[in-house]
Amino acid sequence: MTNQTLADLLVLALLFIGNARFVFVNHSRKDSLSIAPFAGLFIAVVNIFVFTLSIENFLIFALAFLSAVWNVRSVLRMFSDVVLDQYELKLILICSLNALFAALMIFAVIYFRPTNPKKNRLPVKQKTVLYSGSFQEGFSELKMPFTIPSAKLYNFEPETESPAGRKIVLFAPPETANSEIYTSFFCKLAYNGFSVYSLDFYKEIDLASKKGTDLKWIRRFSAIRQKIFNPDKYEQIQKNSDSASEKFWILLSLCNPTEKDTVFLVTDEDLSGSMQYLSQKSFVKIFGSFDLAYIDDYTTKGFGPVENTEPVLGAVLGVQPDRSGYMSNHLGTVLTDFFNTQMISGY
Numbered sequence: 001m002t003n004q005t006l007a008d009l010l011v012l013a014l015l016f017i018g019n020a021r022f023v024f025v026n027h028s029r030k031d032s033l034s035i036a037p038f039a040g041l042f043i044a045v046v047n048i049f050v051f052t053l054s055i056e057n058f059l060i061f062a063l064a065f066l067s068a069v070w071n072v073r074s075v076l077r078m079f080s081d082v083v084l085d086q087y088e089l090k091l092i093l094i095c096s097l098n099a100l101f102a103a104l105m106i107f108a109v110i111y112f113r114p115t116n117p118k119k120n121r122l123p124v125k126q127k128t129v130l131y132s133g134s135f136q137e138g139f140s141e142l143k144m145p146f147t148i149p150s151a152k153l154y155n156f157e158p159e160t161e162s163p164a165g166r167k168i169v170l171f172a173p174p175e176t177a178n179s180e181i182y183t184s185f186f187c188k189l190a191y192n193g194f195s196v197y198s199l200d201f202y203k204e205i206d207l208a209s210k211k212g213t214d215l216k217w218i219r220r221f222s223a224i225r226q227k228i229f230n231p232d233k234y235e236q237i238q239k240n241s242d243s244a245s246e247k248f249w250i251l252l253s254l255c256n257p258t259e260k261d262t263v264f265l266v267t268d269e270d271l272s273g274s275m276q277y278l279s280q281k282s283f284v285k286i287f288g289s290f291d292l293a294y295i296d297d298y299t300t301k302g303f304g305p306v307e308n309t310e311p312v313l314g315a316v317l318g319v320q321p322d323r324s325g326y327m328s329n330h331l332g333t334v335l336t337d338f339f340n341t342q343m344i345s346g347y
Contacts, residue, residue, distance in 0.1 A: 002113070002114055003051075004047070004051045004114075005109060005110075005113045005114065007043065007047050007050075007051070008047065008056065008057070008060055008109050009106060009109055009110075010040075010043060011040045011043050011044045011047065011060055011064060012040075012060065012063075012102050012105050012106045012109065013106070014036045014037065014039050014040035014043070015036070015037055015040045015063060015064055015067050015098065015099075015102040016099050016102040016103055016106065017033060017036050018033055018034065018035070018036030018037040018039075018040065018067065018071065018095075019037065019067055019071075019095040019096070019098040019099035019102060020095070020096075020099040021033040021034070021036070021095075022091075022092055022095060032078060034071045034074035034075050034077075034078055035075055035078065037064065037067035037068045037070075037071050037098075038068050038071070038075065040064045040067065040068075041061075041064040041065060041067070041068045044057070044060050044061040044064040044065075045061065047060075047061075048061060052178075052218070052219075052220055052221065053218050053220075053221040054221060054310065054312070054313070055312050055313060055316065056109070056112070056312045058221075059105065060105065063098065063101055063102065063105065066098065067095075067098045067102075070091070070094050070095065070098070071095075074091070111321070112311040112312045112315065112321055113311070113323070114308065114309045114310055114311055114323070115184065115308045115309060115322075115323045115324075115325050115328075121187060122187045122188065122190070122191040123159055123191070124156055124157065124158060124159060124187050124190035124191050125156070125157040125158070125159060125190070126154075126155070126156050126157075126186075126187070126190075127155050128152060128153065128154055128155070129141055129142075129152070129153045129155070130142040130149040130151070130152055130153075131149060131150055131151045131152070131153065132147055132148070132149055132150050133150055133151075134150060139151060139250060139254075150201065151199055151200060151201050151250070152179070152199070152200045153197065153198070153199055153251075153254060154179045154183075154186065154196075154197070154198040154199070154200075155195075155196070155197055156186040156187060156189065156190035156195070156196040157190055157195050157196075158190055158191070158193050158194070158195070162193065164260065165258065165259075165260030165261045165262065166195045166257070166258075166260075166261045166262070167193060167194045167195065167261075167262050167264070167339070167343075168194070168195045168196075168197065168255055168257055168261055168262065168263045168264065169189055169194045169195065169196045169197070169264050169265075169266055169335075169339075170197050170198075170248055170251040170252065170255065170263065170264070170265050170266065171186070171196060171197065171198040171251075171266045171267065172198075172199065172243075172244045172247040172248050172251070172265075172266075172267045172274065173198060173200065173247075173267070173268065173304070174223075174238075174244075174267065174268050174269055174302050174303075175219065175220065175223040175238070175241075175243065176220060176223045176224050176227050176302055176303050176304075177220070177268065177302070177303055177304035178200050178220060179198040179199070179200050180309070181303075181304035181305065181306065181309045181310060182198065182268075182304055182305070182328070183309070183328075184305070184308060184309070184325050184328035184329065185305065185328040185329075185331050185332050186198065187332075188328065188329050188331075188332025188333070188336075189332050189335065189336065191332075192332065192333075192336040193336075194264075194336070194339075195255070197251045197254065197255045198251075199247050199250055199251050199254075201243070201247070224303070224313070227302065227303075228316070228317075235271055238271040238272055239271050239272055240272070241272055242272070242274075243272075244267060244270065244272055244274035244275075245272065245274040245277055245278060248265060248274060248275070248278045249278070252278075252282065252284060257284050262287045262343065263284055263285070263286050263287055264286070264287055264288050264289065264290065264339055265278060265279065265286055265288075265289040265290075266289070266290050266291075266292065266335065267291060267292070268291070268292040268293060268301065268302055268303075268304060269291065269292070269293040269301050269302035270291045270293075275289040275291070276289070287339075287342065287343070288338075288339060288342045290335055290338055290339070292331055292335075295330075295331065295334055297330075298327065298330075298331065299317075299318075299319055300314065300317050300319060303317060305327040305328045305331060306319070307319040307320065307321060307322045307327055308322055308323070308324075308325050308326070308327055308328050309328075
């Protein structure tokens with residue numbers, strides 16, 4: 001299981017224990033377990049900031065918030081050293097309902113758990129680097145503690161280097177996804193001999209229409225909501241956005257290509273035409289580009305292979321959970337074949 005799945009199960013376990021306490025807690029004692037829903041609410045809030053806001057995190061937070069609200073009086077009695085005589089019927093009914101929802105969500109989290117990226121991982125080299133700065137001022141590697149990062153670079157390399165030069169893939173994830181979702185896809189490319197670079201921005205990119213929605217923890221959720229419920233507006237915003245182009249420019253400077261290296265551009269639903277623009281303006285020759293959205297059997301275009309990495313969102317989009325990692329590997333295979341064919345034909 002992934003860290004997020006374990007964190008979600010911890011929250012739900014606390015909510016279940018706190019709401020079902022009337023079953024196994026004896027009367028005539030302090031109601032200490034009434035604090036459990038508040039501990040669950042605290043962890044649920046932390047999860048949103050650590051793993052960003054998602055459908056799953058939002059539902060768990062909502063249940064934790066309601067459970068905490070209904071247990072406020074119980075907590076106040078506990079801190080006032082009031083001895084519990086008996087539970088009120090209304091509290092028993094509400095807590096029973098919350099406990100039932102918590103139990104159902106535990107089964108749902110287990111059923112919709114994503115692919116564990118560490119399971120059956122291909123033998124490739126991987127590293128992540130945090131940066132501070134902006135597109136206008138440039139980026140520098142983050143070394144000082146307690147400094148808020150502006151970007152995170154993901155780099156996947158083959159185990160052995162080719163003396164003929166690197167085949168570099170620069171990937172700019174869409175606003176409805178992030179690099180983590182494509183990790184298995186990157187591993188497949190690296191295993192096939194490509195050096196993969198992908199970049200996530202944490203700030204400085206203002207694509208959301210409302211103040212505050214560009215924050216790391218809510219930006220992707222806002223973009224997903226807009227793409228699903230207002231696709232025309234989302235498409236218009238992306239067409240007028242420079243974010244993908246900026247990501248490619250920064251990736252190009254961070255990967256330090258040499259004359260022997262071959263550079264490819266990849267994204268998932270390039271609505272702004274950023275790859276074509278960069279190919280024309282770049283001082284480094286771009287050997288080819290590819291948009292994953294052109295793969296016919298890739299049904300979650302612009303969201304990433306969510307049936308592997310985020311099955312709850314996949315269910316909303318109408319695809320079944322798949323922990324085999326098939327789609328991630330399939331995308332990597334299609335892309336490898338395409339670029340190898342281009343190199344053979346001398347594109």
